[in-house]
Amino acid sequence: MEDFKKNKKFQDTLKTAKELFWKHGIKRVTIEEICKEAGVSKMTFYKFFPNKTELAKTILENLVQNSLLDFNELVKSELPFSQKLEKMFLMKIEGMNNFSMELINDIYTNPNLELKEFMEQKKNESIDLITNFYRDAQNQGFIRKDVKIDFLLSYSDQIVKMMENENLMAQYNKPQDFIIEAMNALFFGIVKKSDQ
Amino acid sequence: MEDFKKNKKFQDTLKTAKELFWKHGIKRVTIEEICKEAGVSKMTFYKFFPNKTELAKTILENLVQNSLLDFNELVKSELPFSQKLEKMFLMKIEGMNNFSMELINDIYTNPNLELKEFMEQKKNESIDLITNFYRDAQNQGFIRKDVKIDFLLSYSDQIVKMMENENLMAQYNKPQDFIIEAMNALFFGIVKKSDQ
DNA sequence: TAATTATTATACAAATATAGTCTAATCATG
DNA sequence: CATGATTAGACTATATTTGTATAATAATTA
Numbered sequence: 277m278e279d280f281k282k283n284k285k286f287q288d289t290l291k292t293a294k295e296l297f298w299k300h301g302i303k304r305v306t307i308e309e310i311c312k313e314a315g316v317s318k319m320t321f322y323k324f325f326p327n328k329t330e331l332a333k334t335i336l337e338n339l340v341q342n343s344l345l346d347f348n349e350l351v352k353s354e355l356p357f358s359q360k361l362e363k364m365f366l367m368k369i370e371g372m373n374n375f376s377m378e379l380i381n382d383i384y385t386n387p388n389l390e391l392k393e394f395m396e397q398k399k400n401e402s403i404d405l406i407t408n409f410y411r412d413a414q415n416q417g418f419i420r421k422d423v424k425i426d427f428l429l430s431y432s433d434q435i436v437k438m439m440e441n442e443n444l445m446a447q448y449n450k451p452q453d454f455i456i457e458a459m460n461a462l463f464f465g466i467v468k469k470s471d472q
Numbered sequence: 473m474e475d476f477k478k479n480k481k482f483q484d485t486l487k488t489a490k491e492l493f494w495k496h497g498i499k500r501v502t503i504e505e506i507c508k509e510a511g512v513s514k515m516t517f518y519k520f521f522p523n524k525t526e527l528a529k530t531i532l533e534n535l536v537q538n539s540l541l542d543f544n545e546l547v548k549s550e551l552p553f554s555q556k557l558e559k560m561f562l563m564k565i566e567g568m569n570n571f572s573m574e575l576i577n578d579i580y581t582n583p584n585l586e587l588k589e590f591m592e593q594k595k596n597e598s599i600d601l602i603t604n605f606y607r608d609a610q611n612q613g614f615i616r617k618d619v620k621i622d623f624l625l626s627y628s629d630q631i632v633k634m635m636e637n638e639n640l641m642a643q644y645n646k647p648q649d650f651i652i653e654a655m656n657a658l659f660f661g662i663v664k665k666s667d668q
Numbered sequence: 669t670a671a672t673t674a675t676t677a678t679a680c681a682a683a684t685a686t687a688g689t690c691t692a693a694t695c696a697t698g
Numbered sequence: 699c700a701t702g703a704t705t706a707g708a709c710t711a712t713a714t715t716t717g718t719a720t721a722a723t724a725a726t727t728a
Binding site: 514 | 703
Binding site: 502504522524537 | 676689
C-alpha cells in the first residue's frame, strides 16, 4: 500500500475526520462531509481509503500507536519502579480521554462498522505489554512472587474505573494523589503499620 | 390540535430530542433514534408531531417562549431602569447559551428544515419587545430623546458579540462587570468627567 | 514549455438508511 | 373486563450515501 503520510491532503483528511468522529461518532459523519470539511475531493479520499471504516481504523491505529510509544519509552526509562507504575496509571487515564463517548458508542455498538474486533485486538496487544511490564517487575523483585499478574491487571482497571467517580476524586487535590493512595494500598495494604 | 403538554411520553420525547439536537444538530438525529432513546414508539411519536421539523419548532418555540416570559417579567418589575438594562443584557447572553453551535448550524444552513424563517420570525418578535422597552424608557426620560432606537438595538447586539471575545472578558472578574462598563460607556460616554 | 501527475467537479447506479403508514398484539387503568 | 393508549414490526416510498467513472483543471517536474 502506498504511503501517504507526508501528503497534506491525507493529513487534512485524517485531522478533519478525527474531529468529526470525536464529536459525533463515526456513523453520523458522512464521507462527503469529511471531504467538504477537509477540502479534499471524494476521488482523492478514495485514493487514500477504501471506505469510512478503514479511515476510522487508521485514526484509531494512530491513537493507539502513540500511546504504545509513550508506554514503551516509560518502561525503558530509568525511573524507579514505583514512579513507573504511577505514570502508567496516569497514562491509562489520559488514554481514555483520547476517546469521546460518541466514538466509543459507535465503536462498540455498531456491528456494521466492524471496529469492535479491531479495538479488542489492539486492547489485547496493550495487555500483553502491561503483562510483560509486571512480569519483569516481579522477576526483579519489585512485586511479591506469589501475586498473580491477572490480579494486577484487573486491579489497574479498577483504579481507572474508580477515577470516574467524581465524588471520590473531589476528595483529592490532584488525580496523582489518588493514584498514590491506590498504589500505597496495593503495596502496603490498608492496615496501619502498628497493627501489623 | 390536541394538547399533549401533560403527557409524559410527550415530555420525554421533547427532552430526548432536545438533548440530541443540542449535541448533534437536527439533521444528524433520526426520528427512530429519538423514539428509541425516549422509550416512545414511532406511532406515538407521529401522534405528537407530523415530522422532525415540527418537533424542532416545538422545542425552539419553548426555548423562545421561556425567554420571552422572563423578559416580560423583567420589564414589568419595579427595578430601576439601569438594573433592568443590565439584566436584559445578561438575559441575552444567557439566551445564546440555549443554542449549541451544532443546532445553530443546522437551523441556519439547512434549507430543507425550513427553520431559518421560523427563527427569524421569532427574532423579529423579540426585537419588537425590546424596541418597545427602549421606547417606553425614552418616553419616561431615561434615555435622551434624540437617540435612535435602532442605535440602541445595534449597540446591544454589539455588546453581546464583544462578550464572545475571551481576551476581553478575561479582564473582568464577572461578565456583569463588563456589562456595567459597557452601560456606563453608553450612558455617560468614555470622556473623563473633568474633561467635559 | 511540454509532459506528467495530482486533484477536482460532476454525474451516476447501486446500496443503504430513513420516513411515514398500517395492523394486530399488548399494556394500562378505571 | 372493557376501553383507550401504546407498542412492535412489517412495509413502501423517498432520500441519502456510497463508491465508480469521466472529462476538465491545476500543480509539478523534466
